[in-house]
Amino acid sequence: MGKNQPDLLPGTLDMLILKTLTRAPLHGYGIAQSIKRLSDDVLTVEEGSLYPALQRLLLQGWVKAEWKMTDTRRRARYYTLTAAGRKQLGLELSQFEQVIGAIGRVLRDAEA
Amino acid sequence: MANLIHFARRLTILFRRRRFGSELDEEMAFHREQAEREYIAAGMKAEDARFAALRSFGNAARIREKSAEVAGFHIEGMVQDLRFAFRQLRKNPGFAITAVLILALGIGAGAAIFAFVDAALIKPLPYADPARLARITESDAAVGLANISYPDYVDWKRLNHVFAAMDVFTGAAYSLRTPSGTQNIPGVRVSTGFFRTLGVTPALGRDFREGEDLPGAPGTMMLTYGAWQRRFSGRADVIGQSVNLSGENFTIIGVLPRGFEFALRGNADFWAPLQPTSECEKRRDCHSLYAVGRLKDGVTMKSAQAEMQSIAQKLEIRYPDSNRGRGASIVPLADAMVGNVRPMLLVLLGGAALLLLIACVNVASLLLVRSESRRREIAVRGALGASPARLSCQFVIEALVLAAGGCAFGLGIADALMRILKGLVSTDMMAAMPYLDGLSINAHVLAFAAVVALLAAGLFSLLPIRHLSCSDLREGLAAGGRGSTGNLWRRMGANLVVIELATAIVLLSGAGLLGKSLYRLLHVELGFAPDHLATISVSLPDAAFPQDSQLVEFVRQLTDRVDALPGVRSAGVTNALPASCSCNTDWIRLVGRPYNGVHLTVVERRVSAGFFSTLQTRLLGGRYFTDTETAQTPQVVIVNRTFARKFFPGEDAVGKQFGDPQLTPKSIEQIVGVVDDFKEEALDEEVDPAIYKPYIEDTSNSFSLMVRTSRDEKALLPELARIVQEINPSAGTDSPATMMERIDGSQVAYLHRSMASLVGAFAAIALLLGAVGIYGIVAYSVSRRTQEIGVRMALGAERGAVCRLILKEAGVLIGAGTALGIAGAIAAALPIRKLLFGVQAWDAPTLIGVALVLAGVAFAASLIPARRAASVDPTEALRAE
Numbered sequence: 001m002g003k004n005q006p007d008l009l010p011g012t013l014d015m016l017i018l019k020t021l022t023r024a025p026l027h028g029y030g031i032a033q034s035i036k037r038l039s040d041d042v043l044t045v046e047e048g049s050l051y052p053a054l055q056r057l058l059l060q061g062w063v064k065a066e067w068k069m070t071d072t073r074r075r076a077r078y079y080t081l082t083a084a085g086r087k088q089l090g091l092e093l094s095q096f097e098q099v100i101g102a103i104g105r106v107l108r109d110a111e112a
Numbered sequence: 113m114a115n116l117i118h119f120a121r122r123l124t125i126l127f128r129r130r131r132f133g134s135e136l137d138e139e140m141a142f143h144r145e146q147a148e149r150e151y152i153a154a155g156m157k158a159e160d161a162r163f164a165a166l167r168s169f170g171n172a173a174r175i176r177e178k179s180a181e182v183a184g185f186h187i188e189g190m191v192q193d194l195r196f197a198f199r200q201l202r203k204n205p206g207f208a209i210t211a212v213l214i215l216a217l218g219i220g221a222g223a224a225i226f227a228f229v230d231a232a233l234i235k236p237l238p239y240a241d242p243a244r245l246a247r248i249t250e251s252d253a254a255v256g257l258a259n260i261s262y263p264d265y266v267d268w269k270r271l272n273h274v275f276a277a278m279d280v281f282t283g284a285a286y287s288l289r290t291p292s293g294t295q296n297i298p299g300v301r302v303s304t305g306f307f308r309t310l311g312v313t314p315a316l317g318r319d320f321r322e323g324e325d326l327p328g329a330p331g332t333m334m335l336t337y338g339a340w341q342r343r344f345s346g347r348a349d350v351i352g353q354s355v356n357l358s359g360e361n362f363t364i365i366g367v368l369p370r371g372f373e374f375a376l377r378g379n380a381d382f383w384a385p386l387q388p389t390s391e392c393e394k395r396r397d398c399h400s401l402y403a404v405g406r407l408k409d410g411v412t413m414k415s416a417q418a419e420m421q422s423i424a425q426k427l428e429i430r431y432p433d434s435n436r437g438r439g440a441s442i443v444p445l446a447d448a449m450v451g452n453v454r455p456m457l458l459v460l461l462g463g464a465a466l467l468l469l470i471a472c473v474n475v476a477s478l479l480l481v482r483s484e485s486r487r488r489e490i491a492v493r494g495a496l497g498a499s500p501a502r503l504s505c506q507f508v509i510e511a512l513v514l515a516a517g518g519c520a521f522g523l524g525i526a527d528a529l530m531r532i533l534k535g536l537v538s539t540d541m542m543a544a545m546p547y548l549d550g551l552s553i554n555a556h557v558l559a560f561a562a563v564v565a566l567l568a569a570g571l572f573s574l575l576p577i578r579h580l581s582c583s584d585l586r587e588g589l590a591a592g593g594r595g596s597t598g599n600l601w602r603r604m605g606a607n608l609v610v611i612e613l614a615t616a617i618v619l620l621s622g623a624g625l626l627g628k629s630l631y632r633l634l635h636v637e638l639g640f641a642p643d644h645l646a647t648i649s650v651s652l653p654d655a656a657f658p659q660d661s662q663l664v665e666f667v668r669q670l671t672d673r674v675d676a677l678p679g680v681r682s683a684g685v686t687n688a689l690p691a692s693c694s695c696n697t698d699w700i701r702l703v704g705r706p707y708n709g710v711h712l713t714v715v716e717r718r719v720s721a722g723f724f725s726t727l728q729t730r731l732l733g734g735r736y737f738t739d740t741e742t743a744q745t746p747q748v749v750i751v752n753r754t755f756a757r758k759f760f761p762g763e764d765a766v767g768k769q770f771g772d773p774q775l776t777p778k779s780i781e782q783i784v785g786v787v788d789d790f791k792e793e794a795l796d797e798e799v800d801p802a803i804y805k806p807y808i809e810d811t812s813n814s815f816s817l818m819v820r821t822s823r824d825e826k827a828l829l830p831e832l833a834r835i836v837q838e839i840n841p842s843a844g845t846d847s848p849a850t851m852m853e854r855i856d857g858s859q860v861a862y863l864h865r866s867m868a869s870l871v872g873a874f875a876a877i878a879l880l881l882g883a884v885g886i887y888g889i890v891a892y893s894v895s896r897r898t899q900e901i902g903v904r905m906a907l908g909a910e911r912g913a914v915c916r917l918i919l920k921e922a923g924v925l926i927g928a929g930t931a932l933g934i935a936g937a938i939a940a941a942l943p944i945r946k947l948l949f950g951v952q953a954w955d956a957p958t959l960i961g962v963a964l965v966l967a968g969v970a971f972a973a974s975l976i977p978a979r980r981a982a983s984v985d986p987t988e989a990l991r992a993e
Contacts, residue, residue, distance in 0.1 A: 028139055029146040047143060047169050051136065052178040059121055077139045 013045065013053050014062075015096060018081060018089040021063060027076040028054060054079060062088050136176055144169055174497060193509040201513065207482060208514070211475045215518025215568060217877060218471025220525025223553070223561045225464040225870075227530055229457050230556045231547050232450045238371045239445075240311025241406075246413060247376070247448035248278065248403035248420065251439040252713070258438070259399035262388045264427060268403070268440070271423045274416040275405035277309040280386060282401045283377055285814060286357035287653045287844035293837045296651050296844035297357070298543075299333075299382035300374070306383075307334075307368075309406050316340075317351040317366030325385035331362040332385060337370040339381035357382065359655020359842070371550075375449040376402065379543030397434035397699070404445060417442040433773060436709055453545065456863050459944050460870055463619060467874045470615045472568050474881045475514070476575050477608045481892055483507075483576035504577045511572035519565035526561070527553055536866065538857050540847075575604075609882075609889045610929045616875070616882035617933025617966050618940050623875035624958040625941060625951055626868035632950030633864050634855070638691060639790025639799075640727040645851035646825040647689055648832045651814035656842040663811040666839060668739070670817065671722055673835050679823035684723030685807060685815045691855055694793040694800055702759060703769040703780065711773055714755060715792050715802040718810055724750075724787060726820045732756075734766035734785030737806045747809055749781040753789045755801035781805070796860050796949045818851075825850045864949065879966065882929075883973040890922045891977035901981055902989025915982040922974035929970070930963050937962070 020026060020034045031054075032045045057063045062085030068078045081089070144165045151161035169175075201208035236242050248268070252258040260268070260280065269278045281302040288297045304320035313319065314334060324332050335343075335350070344350045354361050362384060374380070392398035407416055420440035428435045443451075483490075490503060530551055542548065650670075657663050667685055674683040688696050698716035701707055721737045732753060746769060756765035765783050772779040781803070789799045807815070817836075821828055829848040836845050855861060894901075901914055941953035951958070 027142065029143045032143075047140070048171070048175050048178065051140065051175050055179045061117065061121075074142065074145075075138070076142050077135065 012096065013049055014057060015089065015092040016043070016045075017050075017053060017057065017079075018062060018085055018092070021079055021081040022086070022089070025068075025078040025080040027070070027078050029076075031079070057085070060084075060088075133176065136179055137172075140169070140172055140175065171497065190505070190509065193506050194513070196506065197510040197513045200510065204482075207478060208517075211478050211514050212517040212521060214471045214474050214478075214881065215514065215565075216521035216525055218468040219518055219522025219561055219564055219568075220529060221874060221877075222464040222468045222564060223522060223526035223557050224529035224533065225457070225460045226560045227526065227551055227553065227557045228533070228548070229461050230554070230560075231551050232453055232457055232545070234556065235547065237446055237449065237547075238312075238373060242446060243444070244407045245310065245445035246275075246405050246407060246416065246442050247445050248275075248405050249441045249443075250399060250424070251441040253437050257441055260401050260403055261396050261399045261434075262393040262401060263396040264399075264435070264438075265401060265403055267427055268420065268423055271426070272416075272419055274408060274411045274419045276408045277305055278403055278405040279303040279306040279309045280401040280403045281306060281377065282386065283380070284382075284384070285651050285844075285846070286382055287359075287651055287842065288355070288357055289842070293833070294842055294844040296649065296846040297381050298377075298379045299357075299384060300377045300380040301384055301386035303386050306404070309404060311406075312369065312372055314366035315369040316348065317364070319366060320385050325387055327387050327389045329385070329387065331360055332365045333357075333362040334366040334368055334383045335364060336368050336372065336381055336383070340367045343381070357384075358653035373546035373549070375544060375546055378546040379540070395434075396431055405442075413442055413444060432709070437711060450547070452859070453863070455944075455947055456867050459622075459867060459947060462940070462943075463622060463871045463874045466615050466619050467878055468564065470612050470619075470878050470881050472571055473608050473612050473615075474885055475518075475568070476571055477605050477612075477885060477888060479511075479514075479572050479576055480605055480608070481888065484892075504573070507576050508569070508573040511569040514572060515565040515569035518568065519561050522565075523553060523558070523561055526557070533866070533870075538862070540857065541859065541862055544859065605889050605892065606925055609885045609925050610932060612882045612885040613926060613929025613966065613970060614933035614936055616878040617930060617962060618936045619871065619875040619878040620962040620966060621934075621937035621959055622940060622944065623868065623872040624962050625944070625948055625953070625955060626864065626871050628955065628958060629948045629951045630861075630864040630868040633795050633861060636791070636795050636950070638855075639788060640690065640729055642691070642851045642855055644821055644823075644825050645726070646819045646821060646828040646832060646848075647816055647851055647854065648829060648836070648848040649814065649816045649846050650685075650836055651844050651846075652840070653842055653844070654813060656840065657813060660811045663813060664808050666843070667720060667807060667811075667815070669839050670836065671720060673839070674817070674819055674832065675722075677821075677828070677831065679821045680828075681820045681822060682722050682726040683817065683819045684720045684726040685817050686717055686719045686723055687807075687812055687815050688717060688792070689816045689818065689851075689854065690727065691791045691793070691795060691851070691858070694797055698803065699773050700770045700803070701773045701775055703771060703775065707773075712759065712801075715800050716805070717792065717802060718805050718807045718812065718815075720807045723804070723818070726818050727790065728820070729790055730788040732786045732788055733764060734783065736785055736787075737804075746780040746782040748784040748806065750785040750787055750804040751783050752787055752799070752802045752804075754799050755803065756786045758801050794860050795855065795858060863947075867947065879969060882966065883969045886922060886925060886970045887973040887976060889925070890918060890974040891980075893921060894918060894977045894981040897981070898984055898989050901984045902986045905984065905986040906990060911982040914984070915978045918978035918981045919971070919974060922971070922978070926967050926970045926974075930967055933966070934959055934963060 016035055017031055020031050020038075026034060028047075028050055032047070032050055035043055035045050054063070054065075057079075058065060062082060063079045064082055065077050065079050067075055070076050147165035147168060148161045151164050152158060156164065237245070239245060248260070250258045250260045250264065259282075262280070265278075265280050269275075272278070279302060281300050284299040284301045285296045286299045287294050302320075304322055304325045307313070307319050315337065317334070320332065320334070323329060333355070340346055340350065344353075350364050351366070353364050355364060356362075362382070368383070386393075386401075388394065390400075392400050405416075407413070417440070420442055424435070424438055424440040428438060447454075493503060494500075530553075534548065534551055537545070537548065652663060652666060657666065671683045671685065674680055694715055696716050697713050699711035700714055701712065719737075721739045724731070724736050733756075734750070736750065737748065751765060759765070759770075760768060765786050767783065769780055769782050771777075771781065787804070791797075791799060792802055793800060817832060819825070819828060819832065829850070833845045833848060836843050849857070856865075901917075904914060904917075905911075937959060938954050941948075945953040
C-alpha cells in the first residue's frame with residue numbers, strides 16, 4: 001500500500017529461502033527478516049508466500065523442520081537445509097546466474 | 113521413487129492434519145509476536161504494534177489454506193464442499209428430488225437397454241474363440257439362405273481347405289413318455305465333432321466319439337445342463353442310463369456345461385448324433401441341415417466364402433439336377449445368432465440415448481436456473497476470498513452428488529425395467545435368445561452407468577461454471593442485478609429447450625412410426641379369419657407307427673373325434689401352420705412348357721380335406737379335396753392365386769399339370785382347384801406361390817391340428833391334447849396355442865411390439881420432460897420480466913397483448929424445436945426404415961401428428977406462465993423496483 005518495493009522475481013523465493021538456510025537453521029520469521037536485512041530492505045517476503053513455500057520445500061525434502069526453543073525461551077519451528085536442498089540450491093543458483101547473465105547481455109546490447 | 117516419498121509425505125500430513133494445522137497456527141502466531149516486538153522496539157505503542165503486525169501478516173486463514181493446498185490432498189476442502197453440497201440439496205429438496213429422478217429415469221432406461229445390448233451383442237458367445245466360428249448354409253436364388261443337404265455337406269467338408277472343422281446340426285422332436293402323458297421334447301441331431309468344433313467340453317461324462325453318427329451305431333445322447341437338472345434332478349448317475357425316445361433307446365453319455373447355449377436351437381434338451389438314415393438325408397436335393405465351421409488360422413470369412421462358393425459351383429456342374437443355382441453362404445456364427453435382434457437393439461439403444469440426452473438437458477437447465485438464483489451467494493463467497501477454482505470445485509462436487517444419486521436410483525430403475533422386459537419375453541422367444549438368460553446388472557452395465565453419470569456430471573458442472581465466469585462480482589452483488597447476464601442465461605436456456613423439444617419430436621415420431629408399423633403388421637391381410645382357431649402340434653413316433661396307413665388312420669380318427677366335440681365347426685391338419693414361415697419349399701417344373709433348367713420354387717403344404725374349410729378360405733376355381741382322395745395318377749393338387757397368376761397368367765390353372773424338375777411320371781400333379789391367397793409366411797413376408805397336396809398321399813409323422821370352434825378356442829386346447837393321447841398314448845403333443853396367440857406371439861410381432869412400446873414409453877417421458885422444460889424457461893422469463901410487464905401495462909398494454917407477448921416468445925422456441933425435430937426425425941427414420949412394415953420412414957401423417965401433439969403440449973405448458981404474466985398487477989410490479 002503505497003510502498004514502492006520491487007516484487008520478488010518469480011520463482012526465486014525458494015532459492016532465497018534455501019540460500020538463507022545455508023548459514024544456520026532459522027524459523028520462518030527469521031528467514032523473512034534475514035532476506036529483508038540482507039537485501040537492505042529491498043526484498044520483502046510476504047508471509048502469504050513464505051509459509052506455503054516452506055511447506056513446498058518440506059514436501060520436496062529440501063528442508064526439514066524441528067521445534068526448538070528460541071533465545072527468548074519461546075517455542076519456534078526451525079528449518080534446516082538438507083543435503084538434497086543444498087544440491088537443489090546449487091542447481092537453482094547456476095540456472096539463475098545463466099538467466100541473469102543472459103538478461104544482462106541483452107540489456108547491454110540494447111544500450112550500445 | 114521420488115514420487116513415492118512425496119506421496120508418503122502427503123499421506124502423513126493427511127493423517128495428522130490436525131497437528132499440521134495447529135503447528136502452522138503456532139508458527140504464524142510466533143511470527144506475529146516477533147513482528148509486534150519489532151514494532152514496539154521501533155517505538156510503536158503496544159496496541160498499534162499489534163494491529164500493524166496483524167495487517168502486515170495478512171489473512172491468516174488464507175495462508176493456512178494455501179499451505180494446506182501445497183502440502184495436502186485438497187481433501188479437506190472437498191469434504192467441506194461435499195457437506196455443503198448435501199446441505200444445499202437438502203435445503204432445496206424439490207430441486208434435488210426432481211433432478212435426481214429425471215436423471216435416474218434417463219440412466220435407468222439407458223442402462224437397461226445397454227444390459228440387453230451387452231448380453232446380445234457385446235458378450236462373446238460361450239465357445240472357444242467364437243470369432244472364428246461360422247454358420248455355413250447353402251444359398252438359393254429364390255429363397256436366399258437355404259439348408260444344406262447331407263451329401264453336399266460331406267462333399268463340402270472333404271473338398272474345402274478353409275475350415276479346420278465342419279459339422280452339421282438339425283432340429284429334432286423326440287417323444288418321451290412322462291407320468292403326465294407323452295411329450296414332444298425338442299432336441300438336436302449333430303455330427304459327432306459338433307461340440308469339439310464349438311470348443312465346448314462336457315461338464316459330466318464324455319463327448320460323442322467318431323463313428324457314433326454312422327448308421328447302425330448304438331444310440332447315444334448328451335443332455336443340456338438345464339435338462340439334466342429338470343428331468344434327472346442333477347444326479348451324477350445318469351451317465352450310462354438308457355432313455356427311450358420316440359421308441360428308440362439312447363444311452364446318456366454326457367452333460368453339457370451350465371453356460372452352454374446355442375441360440376439357433378435354443379430350446380433343445382437332448383443332443384444326439386446325426387445318423388444319416390432318413391430318406392431325406394440320403395438325397396442331395398433334400399435340404400434339412402445347417403452347418404457350423406471353425407476357420408483355419410489366418411483364413412478370413414471372406415476368403416472362406418469365396419472357396420465355398422467355388423466348391424458349390426463345382427458340385428453344381430457335377431450334379432445339375434439337384435444343385436443348380438445352389439451357392440454357399442458363410443456368416444459369422446454370432447451374426448447368425450443375434451443378427452435378427454441387432455437392428456432392434458440398436459434402435460432401442462438410440463432411443464434410450466435420446467431420452468438420456470433430454471434428461472441431462474433438463475437437469476442442466478434446472479441447474480442453470482439455480483445457479484442464476486445463487487448468483488449473489490457466489491458473488492459473496494468470491495468477495496470473501498474464495499478462489500475461482502474453489503468455487504468451480506463446489507459446482508463440480510454438487511454435480512457429482514446429483515449424478516451419483518441419479519446413477520444409484522437409475523440402476524434401481526434399470527433393474528426393475530430389465531425384469532419387466534424379460535417377463536414380457538415368451539418361453540419360445542427366450543429359447544431363441546438364450547443369451548438373455550443371464551441378464552443382470554453386471555460389471556459392464558455398472559461401468560456404463562458410471563461413465564454416463566460422469567459425463568452428465570461434467571455437463572452439469574461445466575454449464576454453471578461457464579455461466580458464472582461470464583458474470584462479474586460487482587453485478588452479482590448488486591441487489592436488483594438483472595442486466596446482460598439474465599439475457600445470456602435466457603439464450604442458453606432457450607437453446608437447451610429447443611434441443612429438448614427437437615429430441616422429443618425425434619422420439620415421438622420414432623414411436624409413431626413403430627406403432628403404426630405394429631398396427632399394420634397385426635392387421636395385415638391374412639386371407640383367413642384368425643379368431644376362434646385352436647392349434648396343437650402332434651408327432652407320432654416311427655416305432656409306434658411303422659406303416660403310413662397307420663398315420664392316415666390316426667389323422668382320420670383324430671379329425672372325426674374333434675369334429676364331434678360340441679361347438680367345433682371343422683378340423684384339419686397341415687404339416688406347417690399358416691402365418692408361420694415360408695419353409696418347406698419344393699422345386700417344380702410345368703408340364704408342356706419349355707424348360708431352361710431354372711427351378712420354380714413354391715411353398716409346399718400337405719393338408720387334410722378339412723384344412724380349407726377350417727381356415728374358411730375362398731375357392732376361386734375348381735374344387736377342394738375330399739377325404740376319399742386316394743393315391744391316384746396324376747395326383748391332385750390345389751394351388752393359391754399367386755401360383756396361378758405367376759405361372760398361368762391369363763389362363764385357367766385348373767387342369768394344368770406340373771412335376772419335379774425331371775418330370776418323373778410318378779411326380780406329376782394335376783391342379784384341381786385354385787384357392788385365394790392367404791398367408792403361409794411370417795406376417796411381414798409377401799405371399800409366395802404355394803401348392804397344397806392331400807395329406808393322404810404323402811404322410812409325415814408330425815403335423816399340426818387346426819380346429820375352428822364357435823366357442824372359446826382357448827378352452828379347447830387341453831381337450832385336444834387329451835384326445836390325441838386317448839387315440840394313441842405314444843403320440844406326443846406340444847405347443848398348444850390359439851391362432852391369435854401364435855400371431856401375437858410370433859417373433860416378428862414380438863420384435864415390433866417391444867420396439868413400439870419401449871420407444872413409445874421413451875417418447876412419453878420425453879414429451880413430459882420437454883413440456884416441463886418449456887414451462888420452466890417461459891416461467892423464468894416471465895419472472896425476470898415482471899417489472900417490464902408492469903411498465904407495459906401501466907402504459908396501457910392490455911392483458912391479452914401481454915399474454916400474446918409471452919406466448920410469442922414461447923412460440924419461437926416451439927417453432928424452432930419442432931422444425932429441428934422434424935428434420936432430425938426424418939434423418940433418424942432412415943436407419944430404422946428396414947424395421948418398418950407398411951410405413952414409410954417419412955410418413956407425413958405421423959410427422960404432422962407428432963408435430964401437432966408436441967406443439968400443443970408445449971403451447972399448453974407455456975400458457976400457464978403466460979396467463980400469470982397477464983395477471984400481473986402493474987402497481988405491485990412497479991413498486992417492487
